Amino acid sequence: MSKKKVITSAFSNLYTDQRIEKVCRTLYENGYEIELIGNDWNGAEEMSRPYPFSRIQLVSKSLKTAYFEFNWKLYHQLNKKADKNTILHANDLDALLPNYLMAKKLNIPLIFDSHEIFSEMPAIQGKMSQKLWRCLEKIIVPKIKLMITASSGYANWFKTRYGINPVVVQNAPGKLNFNQGISENNPKILLYQGAINPFRGIDKAILAMHHLENVIFKIAGDGPRKTEYEELVIKENLQHKVRFLGKLHPDDLREITLNVDCGMSIEENGGESYYYSLPNKVLDCIQARVPLILSNLPEMLNIKNQFDVGEIIKNHQPLSIAEAIKTVLNKGRENYQAELEKAADALCWENEEVKLLQVFEKASQSF
Structure with missing residues (x-):
């Protein structure tokens, strides 16, 4: 039939x-x-x-x-x-x-x-x-x-x-047979991918760059808060540390994700839709074998409890975000690979x- x-x-x-x-x-x-x-x-x-x-x-x-x-x-x-x-x-x-x-x-x-x-x-x-x-x-x-x-x-x-x-x-995302070597970036690269909306923790991550050395924060995406966050970068004199990549085709974004040191999904509790979300970027980074900093929201905690794919931030204070990023970068992408591999097979x-x-x-x- x-x-x-x-x-x-x-x-x-x-x-x-x-x-x-x-x-x-x-x-x-x-x-x-x-x-x-x-x-x-x-x-x-x-x-x-x-x-x-x-x-x-x-x-x-x-x-x-x-x-x-x-x-x-x-x-x-x-x-x-x-x-x-x-x-x-x-x-x-x-x-x-x-x-x-x-x-x-x-x-x-x-x-x-x-x-x-x-x-x-x-x-x-x-x-x-x-x-x-x-x-x-x-x-x-x-x-x-x-x-x-x-x-x-x-x-x-x-x-x-x-x-x-x-x-x-x-x-x-579809299963990625990860066989490429892990790039050694200097400076290290932190990546946000997705819509530039409120409650995504992007503004707090921008401010966290004051507490980080030798790290570039790349923001891939577009949305209603983009202009506001670009102005924040200028106001804080962080143009040398934060780059806006604009809206990218999924294939181009995937290529960038594969070569970063740390991803982020630090959504805030902006209501029940955010509270219970499992953002695409978490699964995209896992498939690219990139460790992340994560919020302590239920779906992200659930993944972290199953697979050690990154670090949970203590709160959304810029210093706490910076500390979580430092932990991931100091531990190194290579040290998360075994757990990321298991997570990528399952998710x-x-x-x-x-x-x-x-x-x-x-x-x-x-x-």
Whole structure:
């Protein structure tokens, strides 16, 4: 029996969204007919994929109206493209409503993939928009039959809140057969990779550079706090120690990650979405066999308790961050390799995609 058609949709310009790319590639390689729909918010860089994709053009100038416009246009796209032989795959709460309505209309399966707890993101806390997203979540999520999410903390949160049992599919990179030598950098390189958002500990790490010698802090990514943090670097006279690399293609970022001395994932407790997160950068660094400094949040502690892949910071004071970085650099990347190797074997996409395919197989059988 031939595999079903899958329409994957997300409020994303798709270019750097590694989770969506991995999910679609896995489904495509396993015989599903894939169509991916995103949008052109924050740009529409050129992309090449082996399956069809499109970006909904948005005319909105503010994010609030962009969400409404995207959901309206996405519903009409799904209405044209979906049929009785389709599985709908909605990524995050901001793409869920049109998928839910279409699944109901056609009586077809819907898989909800929650990359985070969208309604508890720091950017919307205390705002009217948070009430709207929470209301939408409360109405739809308890009715979802098939759901995946990115960490066990998220899964437990959704189970406690809505009585649903999501399957955990961590956003791990593909297994990297690491056979390159470990580079000796002088000065040493600390890397942050990801969105330049609040509560990521980036500003505190910048200030920690006052307490470190012979270390360069590279920041790969873009986001709403980039200008503020660039100004902080100038104000603190740290231009010789901090470099902004901008938004990079995943392949280019991977190349950089492979050659640094220490990664960082020191998210602050900016609400439940951050508290229970397992950031991509943790798994990316592990796969590149790079030790990290980590926050003492549940998912990162869980990894540290299983594998000695780095150091937990005591708190977010710049001096404490600097001390953790010094510990990693003094110990040396080579001394973390055995544990990083074990972690890389366990925390890879090849293990995660097995669970993903089981969920889509279940959806296929529900026709």
